[in-house]
Amino acid sequence: MTSWWKAWGTGTTPPPLNSLEKRLAFLFEFQRFAQNRRLAALIAGAEARFSALLTDDDLEQVSAAGQPDERILKGERPDDDGV
Amino acid sequence: MTASDLSMEGIYREFYPKILRYIRSRISRQEAEDLCSAVLLKIQKGLAGFDPRKASLSTWIFTITRNAVTDYFRTRRVEEELSEEIAAAEDPAEGLMEEEALEELAAALEKLPTRECDIIILHYYTGISLKEIAARMGMSYSNLKLIHGKALSRLRQWLS
Structure with a gap:
């Protein structure tokens, strides 16, 4: 099968970057429909890593709250007072 | 699925979940099912004119689905970034798109x-x-x- 990229119609010349961006936008839109498993795994990984990142606002809130509870850092529950 | 075994039953079985999932990723759950039914009707009406030399069945159905979502936003005159994104993703070689x-x-x-x-x-x-x-x-x-x-x-x- 002809590669979609070769089928772009530009012969041997790769498409310019703005065309590449349009193509990426289309492909990712198509992915919402076609659900390619390999691509879905990459997307899940990227979104999970992004969600795990703290924003500046989050960091400010942590800073404003002061030192984290020592028990949490040790992996203990804060309400666990040994009772 | 090849062009030779095109039937609405087969299309429904293979593509209904994909169509619904795509539409649900774009619009509210309630309206998604209505729009999905409308897309299936369009597919049924257009099936006789489908040319597998121009596009794969999957690409053809995706194009119908995407256009239906774009129309949905247009008819409701919803000025959302989302509909602009979908429109911006259009490209001249889409008919050649394959999975x-x-x-x-x-x-x-x-x-x-x-x-x-x-x-x-x-x-x-x-x-x-x-x-x-x-x-x-x-x-x-x-x-x-x-x-x-x-x-x-x-x-x-x-x-x-």
């Missing part, structure tokens, strides 16, 4: 360093602005733009 293209893209993205891959996905799939990605990743916008440009250059090389 294999997604495999090629996945293979290329896998070759990218993780951070570059993430930036491409977050920007073009998730729809997060480069500024927001930069802020969340704790880097300057200009630095992120450099990395983004480098990722695009690599993709351009590998996909050409």
Whole structure:
């Protein structure tokens, strides 16, 4: 099968970057429909890593709250007072 | 599914979940099912005119589905960024799109360093602005733009 990229119609010349961006936008839109498993795994990984990142606002809130509870850092529950 | 065994029953079985999932990713759950039914009707009406030499069945159905979503926003005059995104994703070679293209893209993205891959996905799939990605990743916008440009250059090389 002809590669979609070769089928772009530009012969041997790769498409310019703005065309590449349009193509990426289309492909990712198509992915919402076609659900390619390999691509879905990459997307899940990227979104999970992004969600795990703290924003500046989050960091400010942590800073404003002061030192984290020592028990949490040790992996203990804060309400666990040994009772 | 090949062109020779095209039947609405077969199409329904294979594509209904895909159509519904795509529409649900774009509009509210209640209206999605109505729109999905409308798309299936359009497919049924257009099936006789479908030409497998011009596009794969999957691409043809996707195009009908995407157009239905775009029309949905247009008729409701909803000025949402989302509908603009869908319209912006139109391209002249869409008829040649095959599911294999997604495999090629996945293979290329896998070759990218993780951070570059993430930036491409977050920007073009998730729809997060480069500024927001930069802020969340704790880097300057200009630095992120450099990395983004480098990722695009690599993709351009590998996909050409």
